[in-house]
Structure formats: structure tokens, C-alpha cells
Amino acid sequence: xxxxxxxxxxxxxxxxxxxxxxxxxxxxxxxxxxxxxxxxxxxxxxxxxxxxxxxxxxxxxxxxxxxxxxxxxxxxxxxxxxxxxxxxxxxxxxxxxxxxxxxxxxxxxxxxxxxxxxxxxxxxxxxxxxxxxxxxxxxxxxxxxxxxxxxxxxxxxxxxxxxxxxxxxxxxxxxxxxxxxxxxxxxxxxxxx
Numbered sequence: 001x002x003x004x005x006x007x008x009x010x011x012x013x014x015x016x017x018x019x020x021x022x023x024x025x026x027x028x029x030x031x032x033x034x035x036x037x038x039x040x041x042x043x044x045x046x047x048x049x050x051x052x053x054x055x056x057x058x059x060x061x062x063x064x065x066x067x068x069x070x071x072x073x074x075x076x077x078x079x080x081x082x083x084x085x086x087x088x089x090x091x092x093x094x095x096x097x098x099x100x101x102x103x104x105x106x107x108x109x110x111x112x113x114x115x116x117x118x119x120x121x122x123x124x125x126x127x128x129x130x131x132x133x134x135x136x137x138x139x140x141x142x143x144x145x146x147x148x149x150x151x152x153x154x155x156x157x158x159x160x161x162x163x164x165x166x167x168x169x170x171x172x173x174x175x176x177x178x179x180x181x182x183x184x185x186x187x188x189x190x191x192x193x
Contacts, residue, residue, distance in 0.1 A: 011066060011186050016056050016160050017179035018042060027074050027143045029181040035059075038111035039160060041075070041178050047169035048162070053122045055092065056160040058099040058109035061153060066184030071132050071148040073180045078172035083139040085166040089148045089180070090129035093155040105129045107159055114161055122163060129161060130154060137166055143177045150185070 015030055016039035023029075039056035041048050048054055071089060096102035099109025105128040106117040116125035133149020160180060164170050171178050 011184045013181055013183040014059060015179055015181055018175045020174065020176050021179055022176045023074065023179065024177065027145065027177045029072060029074055029145070029179055034181070037160075039162070039180060040111050040175065041162065042171040042173070042175035045173060047078070047172040047175075048164045049169055050164055050167055051122065053114040053126075053161055053163040055107035055109075055112065055114040055162075057111045058094075058103075058157055058159045060097065061156055061158065063156065065153070065156065066186050068150055068152050068185045070150045070183045070185055071180065072145065072183075073135050073148050074143055074145045074178055075135065075170050076143045076175070076177045077137075077141055077166070077168060077170060079168050080141050081137055081139060081166060081168050083137060085137045087135040087137070087166055087170060088126070088163045089132040089135065090126055090161040090163070091132055091151060091153060091158050092129050092161055093153055093158040095155040095157065097157060099157075103159065105161065107161060109159060126161070126163060132160075148180075 013034045015034035016037045018040040092103045092105045094102035105125050107114050116122045132151045135146045
């Protein structure tokens with residue numbers, strides 16, 4: 001009796017970062033050639049303040065896409081930080097290719113500050129988004145790298161939303177070391193010989 005084998009393989013990832021991304025080798029999240037997506041954690045050179053949020057440009061995952069994505073982040077703190085604080089990652093999804101239309105939580109689809117759906121606060125509106133996971137901090141001042149989580153996007157299009165609850169600025173003066181890697185995890189079913 002022949003049996004099938006299920007293999008997991010990774011296809012080309014998405015790397016979210018600012019236009020000035022220039023990480024040192026130890027903080028570079030990928031050796032592959034990812035699709036790059038704008039995500040500026042350092043809005044106007046002031047960093048992402050505590051309790052504030054940012055959204056990336058909208059991504060088209062494709063008509064044929066991975067069922068799951070694994071997310072990892074490199075974030076930099078320029079000041080002392082308390083261990084055990086959170087930076088939370090969400091996905092706003094849509095099946096509409098127009099970047100501003102049909103997005104859960106109503107981000108505009110363009111890299112920039114996200115303040116909620118216009119009627120609610122960030123804390124209220126994140127409940128309309130798909131939770132990816134939480135980056136839990138250590139007390140290391142500088143770059144920290146952490147696994148955030150694995151999720152299954154609910155639609156073809158979407159954008160990353162990052163909410164800072166770390167108690168201090170993320171990327172206080174620049175975000176050249178900071179990025180978020182979203183790697184597709186593909187299932188490959190092969191018939192046994």
C-alpha cells in the first residue's frame with residue numbers, strides 16, 4: 001500500500017522594513033531574496049511611542065499562497081527597557097485589491113501611523129484585527145530578535161500592524177536595524193514510491 005508523505009517547505013518570504021534598512025549581519029533576518037514591504041517604525045525620526053501603532057503597506061499574497069506564515073522580528077531600543085513588556089503584531093486582511101478598501105480595523109494600506117478605525121482607540125480597534133503574536137522584551141538596550149508567531153491569513157491582501165506596549169520608544173532615532181520577516185510555510189504532499 002502506497003502512502004503519501006507531507007513535507008513542509010518555505011517559499012519566498014516578505015521582509016517589512018523602512019527605506020533606510022541597513023542591518024548588521026547579526027541582525028539581518030534573511031539570507032534569501034525576500035519581497036520587501038514598507039514599514040517605517042521610526043515615524044519622522046521620533047520612534048514608535050508606547051501605546052502607539054503603525055501599519056505597513058498592503059501586501060498581495062497571491063491567488064495561490066501559503067496556508068500559514070511564520071513571523072519573526074528584529075526591533076531596536078535606544079533606551080533602557082523593562083523585561084517582559086510587549087510589542088504586539090496583528091494582520092489586517094482584505095479580499096479587495098484597492099489598498100484602502102475592505103481592511104479590517106480600517107488601516108489605509110499605506111505605511112504610516114495607525115490610530116484605530118477613526119471612531120475608536122488603538123486598544124479598542126485591535127480587537128477587529130487578526131492576532132499574529134507577541135514580541136516579549138528582555139531588558140537588553142539595543143536590538144532584540146524574537147519569534148512572534150505563526151498565523152493563517154484569512155484573505156489574499158493584508159497589512160502588518162505593530163502596537164508598541166513596551167513602555168518606551170521602539171527605534172528612538174532610526175530604524176535601520178529593525179525589520180519583520182514573514183515567511184510562508186508551504187505543505188508539499190508527495191506520493192511514496
